[in-house]
Amino acid sequence: MPGVFASVLVDNNPAGHPPLKFFSELASSWRGWKGEKSWGALEGEYGLVATCDSLGHITLSAHLESDPAQIAPCWKAVVSISLEAGQLDRIQRDVEEFFKYVP
Numbered sequence: 001m002p003g004v005f006a007s008v009l010v011d012n013n014p015a016g017h018p019p020l021k022f023f024s025e026l027a028s029s030w031r032g033w034k035g036e037k038s039w040g041a042l043e044g045e046y047g048l049v050a051t052c053d054s055l056g057h058i059t060l061s062a063h064l065e066s067d068p069a070q071i072a073p074c075w076k077a078v079v080s081i082s083l084e085a086g087q088l089d090r091i092q093r094d095v096e097e098f099f100k101y102v103p
Contacts, residue, residue, distance in 0.1 A: 006077035008045045008064045016042035018099045026050055026058070027092040030085045043069075056085035 012018065022039035029037070032052045040047035045065055052058045060083055065076040083091070 004077070006064050006075075008066075010041045010046045012042050019048055020096060020099055022048060022050075023088075023092045023095045027088040030056075030088050032056065032085070043067075052085070058083040058085060058088070 019039040022037065025037060029052075032054065036049050036051050038047065038049045045067065047063050049061045049063075050058055059080055061078060061080040063076060063078045066074045
């Protein structure tokens with residue numbers, strides 16, 4: 001849908017962790033896995049889920065939502081993209097590079 005924009009502020013420190021391990025696990029599992037691999041922010045406002053099929057196609061979904069503790073009004077946005085297993089190493093390197101500069 002054109003024109004949709006959603007953002008959330010994620011503050012995972014000090015008890016949380018960035019999704020580096022999640023992307024590292026995806027890259028090391030390039031031959032595939034069963035079920036879902038997931039990562040989520042400490043308070044649930046942002047999360048990632050990855051699934052794969054037997055042909056090496058990965059679906060990566062990201063969800064963002066308003067403060068999960070908020071009763072109303074609340075919203076949730078989900079976007080999914082399709083990836084090839086061969087892209088996972090590059091994505092992992094890009095994520096590592098990005099998080100070098102995030103305090």
